[in-house]
Amino acid sequence: MTEIASPLAGIFDHIEANRDAFVTRLMDYVRHPSISAHNQGIGEVAGMLVGFLRKLGMEAETVPTSGHPMVLGRRDVSPDKPTVLLYGHYDVQPPDPLELWTSPPFEPTIRDGRIYARGIGDNKGQHFAQLLALESHLAVTGDLPCNVLFLLEGEEEIGSPHIAEFVRAHADRLRADLVVTSDGPLHESGAPVVTFGVRGVAAFELRAKTASRDVHSGNFGGVVPNAVWTLVHLLATMKDEDGEITIEGLTEPVIPPTNLERDAVERLPLDLEAIKAELGLSRLDAPAGRGYFDRLMFHPTLTVNGFHGGYGGPGMKTVLPCEAFVKCDIRLVEPLTPDYVFDKVRAHVQKHAPEVEFVPLNGMLPSKTPMDSPFAEPIRRAVVAARGVEPLLYPTVGGSLPDYVFTKILGLPAFVIPYANADEANHAPNENLKIACFIDGIKTGAALLAELGALRR
Amino acid sequence: MTEIASPLAGIFDHIEANRDAFVTRLMDYVRHPSISAHNQGIGEVAGMLVGFLRKLGMEAETVPTSGHPMVLGRRDVSPDKPTVLLYGHYDVQPPDPLELWTSPPFEPTIRDGRIYARGIGDNKGQHFAQLLALESHLAVTGDLPCNVLFLLEGEEEIGSPHIAEFVRAHADRLRADLVVTSDGPLHESGAPVVTFGVRGVAAFELRAKTASRDVHSGNFGGVVPNAVWTLVHLLATMKDEDGEITIEGLTEPVIPPTNLERDAVERLPLDLEAIKAELGLSRLDAPAGRGYFDRLMFHPTLTVNGFHGGYGGPGMKTVLPCEAFVKCDIRLVEPLTPDYVFDKVRAHVQKHAPEVEFVPLNGMLPSKTPMDSPFAEPIRRAVVAARGVEPLLYPTVGGSLPDYVFTKILGLPAFVIPYANADEANHAPNENLKIACFIDGIKTGAALLAELGALRR
Structure with a gap:
């Protein structure tokens, strides 16, 4: 722990010192529409990303699919270090209905500590934070602590129709030790979250x-x-x-939940009365005796x-x-x-x-990574290092995402570590990202790389 | 039997002799639209009917309701004779879609032995046949064989919203021994039908x-x-x-069916395979063991x-x-x-x-008249006299009509004796009535009056 604490502190200082510049650069990035449903701006933004990755010293290129291209980047530092595959998506939802936006969706605007723009939370602000985490490591230490692969998809918002095909065809180029996705929101309390699976x-x-x-x-x-x-x-x-x-x-x-999963669920905060009030429920769905998270996860x-x-x-x-x-x-x-x-x-x-x-x-397919994965503990430590609080550990969530392409096709443990505020309003007008969440995301990404770098393969 | 056979033969001759004139007069009648749903022509046609009834020596008038007026007519011949209440309706369905009519709905046209016009079968041709049955009796014998009440409604096609209220309010003016409605079709084989109830x-x-x-x-x-x-x-x-x-x-x-009802049902013709083919059924609805007519009647x-x-x-x-x-x-x-x-x-x-x-x-409410009603046999004899074949006796039918106003409010036995061909296309474009059915209807109506006249109260 001590050997990584020292460089991380310097990296966190670097991130704080560059706070305004990072925000400005993120705003420049999200100014470019990349609406997969309308095939608008996809090639331009994919090209921008290749440029960003190359500036980080990565081999980077767009790889064609039957649909929109994938952006793939890699930088290897040592065969003795683990390789993390950072997944994200550079396409965004259409911005309609335009008249409900306070400021135009592709003219990023700061109000009350939040940046408002389409795609700011879902997912550009989050994978841009990962990019800046790499950049901060490079700026402070001159190198990355572990091998890094970037996979940025251009079709997530239209259901990822080609990712399974792509992952099967390019499995050799996607060899890694784990997959980390930063997408979705933190807990509504602001607490950080690590998710191990999806239904x-x-x-x-x-x-x-x-x-x-x-x-x-x-x-x-x-x-x-x-x-x-x-x-x-x-x-x-x-x-x-x-x-x-x-x-x-x-x-x-x-398969019934493991003891680890059951313990994790018991530690999750839950205000059932607030949920029932918000949704106008007189009762939860049958069966009556089932725990709230059991319903959604198991x-x-x-x-x-x-x-x-x-x-x-x-x-x-x-x-x-x-x-x-x-x-x-x-x-x-x-x-x-x-x-x-x-x-x-x-x-x-x-x-x-x-x-x-x-x-x-x-x-x-569903996807689940064991909670006793050897990467679970470094991830937990990284979150604590970056944010000072323990993350909530979700064995799985109720929704469905194509994480199975990583766990089942590539056979890798896969984790979701979201960076956005819970009220990011993704897929809706006035999508936004709190600047504090963005900065904490960069720090979390940086701490994650540091923790992974402390591991031996 | 013999005392009525003789005048009836003369009446039937009269009907045959006036065949063309009756058809012409019916066509004149149906030329006048009386569309209750559009409140079109109601007053005019109600007024025409009052005129028709008065020409038959009846006391006749329109009686207001909260909706369209009822036409009420009566002619009493003797307190010793039964009184039959003949119910029908003078309103018709809207004729839309007009473009599917071969000839315009209110320009009655004869093709292949059928008169085509809106309302010709449902119900103008049928109650006009009843009127002509009275007229024929009067023409041949100078009198009616029994007391006759006419009740012609102007709202049947919009669900008879005021008939119950009307019947309750005017029960004293509607005192009778039985109710006969001529509406709906003969059996598709052409066989005559007498119906004792509705669901x-x-x-x-x-x-x-x-x-x-x-x-x-x-x-x-x-x-x-x-x-x-x-x-x-x-x-x-x-x-x-x-x-x-x-x-x-x-x-x-x-209440389970009576033996009479069960016997009647067993005599009804049924081509189950034809029904299944026509409706594209692979099976009848559950329960599997239930007889076809049991399903609809009991x-x-x-x-x-x-x-x-x-x-x-x-x-x-x-x-x-x-x-x-x-x-x-x-x-x-x-x-x-x-x-x-x-x-x-x-x-x-x-x-x-x-x-x-x-x-x-x-x-x-449902309505049912016992099949051993004292009027069942005279009605059967009248049908045989007019048509030369036995009627099919339906204890009840599957649909719902407000017959309960007669059976439950007035406490009278009520019978439906339809006159129209089974393919009359009522409520549809190209509504039609076979001239032969119209003429047989007049004869049936005449025979009914004769049979009732042979009864003592």
Whole structure:
């Protein structure tokens, strides 16, 4: 610990001394739109990033994909040192609706200690902080403490359609010891967070057609099967009133949380009454006895995203609908895969309502890095060194991101260490990043490199 | 029998002799639009009818209601004779879409033995046939064989909103021994039909709101209750997979069919394969073992008319919907009433999903006249006399009409004796009435009066 404390202190001093210059340079960066959904500015910003990386002494280039290019950079210092792959994305969400922005989305503006701009939090401010962490090491010590790979994607905001393909094709160039992503927010209390996993997802549609046309409920009620009832009864066999998924075989393989994961969850802050008040909930979803984080981390969930069939207008219409559909997603925990889940749902539908059409839609694998990974402790120490407080350790989060490309395709431990404030308003008007969060992010990135550099391979 | 056969033969001859004139007069009548939904031509046509009735020597007038007026006519011949109340409606459906009519809806046109015009079958041609039946009796014998009341409504096509109120207010003027309605179609084989009842209906909506806003299924799946799941599980408690309504207490009072009703049903023709082919059915609705007519006549049915909640667009959207609603109707058999059913559904919802809002909509009582009514046999004989074949006797039909105002408010037996061809296309473009059906209707009406006239009170 002592051998890294000394250079880090100098690096932190350097970061503080360059605070205003770093902010100015970040504002220059986010001034350039790079909207993947509109294919706007992608090539220009990718080119800028290659320039930034080369200034850090990295080999850097854009690598084409079937979609927008990846930006890849590397700087090796020693085969005895670990290699960290820093992942981020340089594309941003479209800024609409423009009229709700206080200042224009691509004219970064500082108000009350925050920079307002599209992409400032998600994700430009965060990977720019990583870049500046490298730069600060180089400025103070003349070298990097460990080997560093940068992978910056240009399609994250449109669902990362090519990252798995890219990672498979370039696995040799992506050899590393761990992956660190800085994206998303700190805890709403401001506490730092380290996340070890994400849930996967398997989305599908169920379609019922019970007759060639809608009929009159008086003339045919009791005679013609009703497509809505068909789906209601099918759904009722898929999840019971107690909230348990009852699709045969689906939940059996689920790996229960480890003791480390359970301990971590017990240490997470939780204000259930505040959550219920904010969302207008009278109760949590079934099952009643399940812990809040258990619901989001350790169990698959079957959500009906939409159910539509028959008459939806005002008053009554005595129609018996012949067609209906539901859209569903199942959030996946280890070791569930979309293929496994689709097989189970297909078999369940075949058994309970063979006339219903099952249509698999998107899928994404879950990802989880063991909490006793040898990198967990250096990461924790880095956060403490940079911020002076212990990070909250999330075994996993409820949402789905393509982290599996790192853990499952590359076989690497992968961690998310977010830098943005919880109210960053990403994907929304007036996206912002607190300058303090940006500076703390640079320090966290710098401390992370230092901690990794203290490890031997 | 013999004393009525002779005058009837002369009356039938009169009808045949006046065939063309009757058709011309019917075409003149339907040329006048009387669209209740658009409040178009109502007063004019009601006035024409009063004129027609007065020419038959009836006391006739329009009687105001809170909506469109009723046309009421009466001619009493003897207190020793029964009084028949002939019900019909002079309003018609809107003719849209006009472009699908081969000839304009209010320019009656004969093609291939059919008159095409809006309202020709539903219901002007049918009550005009009843008028001509009276006229023919008067022309041949100089008198009517029984007392006759006419009640012609101007709001049937908008749901008869004021008929119950009217019948309650004018019960003294509507004293009769039976009610006969000529509306709807003959059997598709062309066979005549006599119907003794209708199912009632109770329509309602169920609304679920589980949170103050939709949330992301990843970030909140398993935590926030899903409005669609709430309604799915509630509905699944209301009707089981075997098709049985499981709302507590709802079906218990249902009166099973009488032996007469069961015998009548067994004599009804049924081509199940043709029905299945026409509607594209692979099977009838559950329960599997229930007879076709049992489904429509002797059991309540719970139809979901529509179910809507959450995302309905293309592809996937990982949303967890906080709002959803279903619209349902329950068809009622004796002795179920809308109030009884609403009470049972309300209590069921309160027990199984108290957070779901129950909203009662429209309701209509069922109606049934015993098949051993003393008027059943004279009616059967009248049909045979006019048409030479036995009528199909329907204990009840699946749909809902306000016949209860006659059976339950006035306490009268009520019968439906339809005159129109099965492919009359009522409520649709190219509505039509076969001239042969119109003429047979006049004869049936005439025979009915003769049969009733042979009875003593």
